[in-house]
Amino acid sequence: MELTTFWFIIIAVLWVGYLVLEGFDFGVGMLMAVLARDDTERRVLINTIGPVWDGNEVWLLVAGGATFAAFPEWYATLFSGFYLPLLLILVALIVRIIGIEFRSKRDEVSWRRRCDTAIVFGSVVPALLWGVALANIVRGVPIDADGEYVGGFFNLLNPYGLLGGLVTLSVFLVHGAFFVGLKTVGPIRERAIRLGLRAGVVAGALAVAFVVWTGLAQDSLAVWILGGLTVLAFVIGMLNALDRRDGRAFAGTAVAIALLVATLFSGLFPDVMPSSLDAAWSLTTTNAASTPYTLTIMSWVAVFFTPIVIGYQSWSYWVFRRRIGVHHIPV
Amino acid sequence: MDVLDLARWQFGITTVYHFFFVPLTIGLSVLVATMQTIWRRSGDERWLRLTKFFGKLFLINFAMGIATGIVQEFQFGMNWSDYSRFVGDIFGAPLAIEGLLAFFLESTFLGLWIFGWDRLKPGLHLACIWIAAAGTVFSAYFILAANSFMQNPVGYTLNGEKGRAELTDFGAVLTNKVLLATFPHQIIGCFMVAGAFVAGVALWNMMRHPDRDADAFRPAFRMGAVVLLVAGLGTMITGDFQGKVMTEVQPMKMAAAEALYDDAKPAPFSILTVGTLDGSEEVFKLEVPKLLSFLGTGTFDGEVRGIDSLQEEYEQKYGPGDYKPNIPVTYWTFRAMITAGGLAMAAGALMLWATRRGRTPRSRWMLRAAIVLPLLPMAANSFGWIFTEMGRQPWVVFGLMPTASGVSPSTSVGEVATSLATFTLLYGVLAVIEVRLLLRYVQAGLPQLDPPRDPDLGDADAPLAYAY
DSSP states (O other), rough: OOOHHHEEEEEHHHHHHHHHHHHHHHHEEEEEEEEEEESSHHHHHHHHHHTTTTHHHHHHHHHHHHHHHHHHHHHHHHHTTTTEEEEEEEHHHHHHHHHHHHHGGOOOOHHHHHHHHHHHHHHHHHHHHHHHHHHHHHOOBBBBSOOOOOOTGGGGSSHHHHHHHHHHHHHHHHHHHHHHHHHHHHHHHHHHHHHHHHHHHHHHHHHHHHHHHHHHHHHHHHHHHHHHHHHHHHHHHHHHHHOOOOHHHHHHHHHHHHHHHHHHHHHHEEEEEEBBSSSOOEEETTTTTTOOOHHHHHHHHHHHHHHHHHHHHHHHHHHHSBBGGGGGGGO | OOOHHHHHHHHHHHHHHHHHHHHHHHHHHHHHHHHHHHHHOOHHHHHHHHHHHHHHHHHHHHHHHHHHHHHHHHHHHOOHHHHHHHHHHHHHHHHHHHHIIIIIHHHHHHHHHHOOOOOOOHHHHHHHHHHHHHHHHHHHHHHHHHHHHSSSOSSEEEEEEEEEEESOOOOHHHTOOOHHHHHHHHHHHHHHHHHHHHHHHHHHHHHOTTSSSSSHHHHHHHHHHHHHHHHHHHHHHHHHHHHHHHHHHHHHHHHHHTOSSSSHHHHHHHEEEEOOOTTSSSEEEEEEETTTHHHHHHHTTBBBBHHHHHHHHHHHHHOOOOOOHHHHHHHHHHHHHHHHHHHHHHHHHHHHHGGGOOOOHOOOOOHHHHHHTTHHHHHHHHHHHHHHHHHHHTEEEETTTEGTTOOSSSSSSSHHHHHHHHHHHHHHHHHHHHHHHHHHHHHHHHHHOOOOOOSOOOOGGSSOOSSS
């Protein structure tokens, strides 16, 4: 396999890791607004993701760094081109971190309200915009002969991009709800699963529409197969949630998100950012890549350290595997 | 202002702001880990309470560091896309490795440490904070490797066809002589910040509430003050070494640090200058003869190149242009760095003296000094970085790429102005929140330890030891 292809796959894997993991903590963040009935229940929700959300977010930083190192042209065009959406995402993530970390540091009701708003805003905005961004990358955007994005902000708000955003938003909400179902006990668990099932109907319908649209636009067998499997995994997750098999329900949405990302990246390959103006101006895995020497070094680092990272992150999930409920929240 | 000015201001503001939190995070992670180790070894519960107290302050600071750190990684692509294209092959690698090796370690093991008090065996729990602390040090090494390439490019070749620098020797990038000089200076500088922080907070509590936990704050204060003083000596020694490397690879920066226009042998070091810094007029100057020669070359009569002759040389080498950094900024930030660091050490030594043999100082001035103390090394760190980065101008990669050609070509003034305004405003609000929170927890003093668990509740139903 070409090193450039290998790195395309690694970047895809990093996005899978990021969206599967932070996907559920975004979902839990959104649920703060609709699921919890009082302060204690909101604390139960935050504490389901407490020990792990920060590690989940690092997947984004590594995806960004890896793109910079392996495909500098892609990194440069993408982040200078998608300027305002990225700014919004950054602001949302900052506000969210502060909301989560500082919420319990003060007791005033007004303070906690504001932190809740920050957490909800900080979860909804990236959940929506990452979908918009990924869909637009796959769809193709105006890139000129110098590899510069020349489309402006509103170009990104096309129907396909927005549908992509709604898919990630709704699927993450369901993913988060099933995670809460897996991690809590008592009435909050039951409510989370019921809400996840109801939202799941909408999310599933949106996902089917998005997968079909992607399949028609990309004209690739792999996209149809992976897209079909995405929907299948999501449905299996839903069916398991109906039976209150929490682990399998959560695994279903996790696999569905992973397959959705795989669908998009397989539609993208061998481009990394197709130009809608002229196919010759598209950024590809070869013309956007770093040198073989850099890619070789990075490959060794990745091959050696990624299993270690996955190992200790999994261990931390194992350490905090216990379900929690309102009685676990200290007064 | 054009895109370039705005992008530079944004980089300056977001980076200096982010860097208020970084040195404290690095230094304090080790000091908190040390406190917990002392508790484990001695069984003395004062150290457990100190661990929890400073641990909480550490976490408030850490949250701010993470929140503002995310901007750093994406800013290169957003505002400096041509720079990213030019150096991505080299600069991206340490950044990616920093994420993979350091950030995962920090975030995961810190999560385990924060929430794992009742979930992990004590030894394993202690190991978690040490691993997280090691992560912060790895992080510093890789980000400094990236920065050192910008100061002194090594291990690369220029690819004219692709218009970029390409990596040829990663080992050279990781052993860049600027990196080997900067890394110890920076890490030890972090310990000055953390030492001063622990000392200042502990002394304030001792003086303000002499009847509340003074017996616990006293050893913490002494620990902080000793760390500050030892690290202060360390930064002087490593800074001296760094100055010599800098004089060798970036002579213009050393000349700008002194506002030295003509070559001098031996060269004096001015404590301060009143007058115009373009060298045209000088009202008053306080100088130490031969000191700059020593700082730059290691001998008291070594030659230090002046700005004018370097400008001439660079014009011949790189073509016509202005190769001088902003001289007033480099001159004063260099002095501000040294002054703030020196004052911190002097204050730390004075406070140690005032607390000898169980004494508690009573003077109002000492109380004020304890409040200011943590800010001094923090300021020294910031001034040092402003000096380093401004002294490299007009280059973004020294000798290879001018800052002006690194900026994103397709980004509009409106976009950069929007993000500059947004981040400035947001960071301002966050500063108020953070400072208030820190003060509240500093004033609250040491936490009480949790009462023993209710034996009627099973382990599975006991409240979490730590919860958001």
